[in-house]
Amino acid sequence: MKVNGTVAEGFEPVRTAFVRNFETLGDRGAAVAVYRDGRKVVDLWAGTKDIDGTDVVDATDATHAWTAGTAQIVRSATKGVAAAALLLLHQRGLLDLDAPVGEYWPEFKAAGKERVLVRHVLSHRAGLPVLDHPLTPEESLDPLRGAEAVARQAPVWEPGTDHGYHALTYGWLVGELLRRVTGKGIGDWIAEEIAGPLGADLWVGLPDREASRVGRVGRVETPENGGGGLRARPKRSVTEAYEDPDSLTRRAFAAITPFPDQNDPAYRAAALPATNGIATADGLARFYASLMGEVDGGTRLFTPTTLAVARAEESAGPDRVLVINTRFGLGYMLHGSASPFLAAGSFGHPGRGGSLGFADPESGIAFGYVTNGFRKTVTADPRAQALVRAVRAALAS
Numbered sequence: 001m002k003v004n005g006t007v008a009e010g011f012e013p014v015r016t017a018f019v020r021n022f023e024t025l026g027d028r029g030a031a032v033a034v035y036r037d038g039r040k041v042v043d044l045w046a047g048t049k050d051i052d053g054t055d056v057v058d059a060t061d062a063t064h065a066w067t068a069g070t071a072q073i074v075r076s077a078t079k080g081v082a083a084a085a086l087l088l089l090h091q092r093g094l095l096d097l098d099a100p101v102g103e104y105w106p107e108f109k110a111a112g113k114e115r116v117l118v119r120h121v122l123s124h125r126a127g128l129p130v131l132d133h134p135l136t137p138e139e140s141l142d143p144l145r146g147a148e149a150v151a152r153q154a155p156v157w158e159p160g161t162d163h164g165y166h167a168l169t170y171g172w173l174v175g176e177l178l179r180r181v182t183g184k185g186i187g188d189w190i191a192e193e194i195a196g197p198l199g200a201d202l203w204v205g206l207p208d209r210e211a212s213r214v215g216r217v218g219r220v221e222t223p224e225n226g227g228g229g230l231r232a233r234p235k236r237s238v239t240e241a242y243e244d245p246d247s248l249t250r251r252a253f254a255a256i257t258p259f260p261d262q263n264d265p266a267y268r269a270a271a272l273p274a275t276n277g278i279a280t281a282d283g284l285a286r287f288y289a290s291l292m293g294e295v296d297g298g299t300r301l302f303t304p305t306t307l308a309v310a311r312a313e314e315s316a317g318p319d320r321v322l323v324i325n326t327r328f329g330l331g332y333m334l335h336g337s338a339s340p341f342l343a344a345g346s347f348g349h350p351g352r353g354g355s356l357g358f359a360d361p362e363s364g365i366a367f368g369y370v371t372n373g374f375r376k377t378v379t380a381d382p383r384a385q386a387l388v389r390a391v392r393a394a395l396a397s
Contacts (some may be wrong), residue, residue: 001022001046003015003019003046004046004068005045005068006042006044007042010041010397011041014042014044014390014394015044017389018030018032018044018387018390020386021386022046022047025382026373027047027371028047028048028053028372029047029050029051029070029371029372030045030047030066030369030371031044031045031066031070031369032045032367032368033280033282033285033286033367033368033369034285034368034391035286035365035366036364036366038289038292038293038294040282043068043281046066047372048064048065049064049065049070049216050215051217051220051372051373053215053216069201069213070214071201071202071203071215072214072280072355072370072371073214073268074277074279074357074370075277076274076350077277077279077350077357078272078274078275078276078349079171079273079274079331079349080288080349081190081194081204081277082186082190082277082331084194084302085186085189085193085194086118086122086174086177086178086331087122087309087310087330087331089181090306091302091305094181095118097117097118097119098117098118100115101117101177102114102116105147105176105177105180108150108151112154112155115159118177120160122174123328123329123330123331124165124170124328125160125161126155127157128150128155129156129166129169129248129251129252130169131169131251131255132153133149135149135255135257137256137258137267140260140270141266141270143172143175146169146172146176147175149172150173151176162320163315163316163317163319164248164319164321165321166252167252167253167255167274168253168255168256168274168275170273171272172274174186174273174331175273185205186271186273187204191205194301197299198286198287198290200286200287202277202279202284203277203278204272204276205269205270205271206278216372217372217374218372218374220373220375237323238322238323238324241323248320248321249321262276279368279370281370283368284357284368284369284370288358288359288366289366291307291366292359292361292366293364307361311361313329314329316334319338322338322378322379325337326338329347332349333350334347335347339380340380342360342363342367342388342392343360343362345360345362346359347359350380352374352377352379353375353376353381354369354371354375355369355370355371355381365391367388367391
């Protein structure tokens with residue numbers, strides 16, 4: 001397997017795990033990047049840019065090979081970037097986390113949502129994971145249509161009393177809040193206030209000029225052993241929830257029906273901050289590094305106070321949508337059995353089927369993994385977990 005890039009001394013286990021992902025866990029094209037204390041210590045890529053690309057072993061053809069600049073759609077790993085946008089508005093005194101959403105977005109108060117707080121939106125406690133009238137793929141490309149649909153929707157539990165993963169509606173909630181405060185679309189705001197200052201290759205709404213860098217994505221099969229000892233098959237209760245058309249689980253992931261083609265240029269160009277961010281592994285890791293401190297001696301996004309707020313536990317226990325125990329801070333999943341990161345203080349967000357980004361302030365580690373092959377996993381992909389274990393081993397050696 002031809003692997004490109006570099007690892008700093010002591011981080012060789014990450015390269016070993018990365019190679020094994022291709023040999024035994026089905027990766028066809030992927031990249032991983034790790035920063036420690038704001039400096040890059042791992043930067044690896046291999047395979048083909050497209051999931052259906054040829055010559056996966058050598059991948060020497062520039063037309064098909066994954067390169068240092070290859071980016072991929074990262075699905076729900078986008079949520080961590082979107083959360084940072086609202087938290088930066090809070091840091092700047094422009095958004096009160098304990099204010100009702102309707103204070104910024106008056107139309108949102110309809111259907112019994114007067115007491116939904118900004119904090120509830122970020123911690124998946126708003127009671128709005130579903131739409132009674134799902135959007136079509138075409139409608140979903142217009143952020144105003146999504147915002148209008150959420151504003152009309154009645155909560156399915158009393159806001160603030162319980163939590164459940166807002167798989168798709170999270171994006172319209174966060175995006176419209178930001179638009180009401182700043183007057184800008186969230187994709188443009190992220191480009192100007194986060195990605196641009198950081199020099200990070202990540203986008204929510206892909207510009208035409210960057211389209212050639214992005215590969216095609218698709219499904220890959222899950223090995224029977226699950227990889228690295230992780231559960232290969234979900235519990236029966238989880239499987240039944242995904243199969244039941246009336247469950248909150250199924251309805252939450254069906255807020256857009258049918259789900260859009262993720263290789264469609266129109267979908268990639270739209271700004272859906274819950275699901276369609278596009279990034280390189282370095283872009284994702286660099287973003288998380290900037291939440292903890294200066295990156296390469298330059299930009300830092302979060303103050304220590306905002307960092308503490310972001311990763312303080314807001315929700316924990318049985319998730320009414322994912323039907324497993326989950327933990328959330330403000331916009332970020334927290335380390336736990338459903339989504340293992342590096343250590344107890346880690347926070348970040350996986351993307352359904354593979355991608356992962358997180359930060360661990362205690363060790364100074366920031367991590368980004370992106371792939372063109374999506375598996376059935378939602379929160380703990382075996383390939384990403386193998387790489388996380390390798391980082392942990394490198395730190396322990």
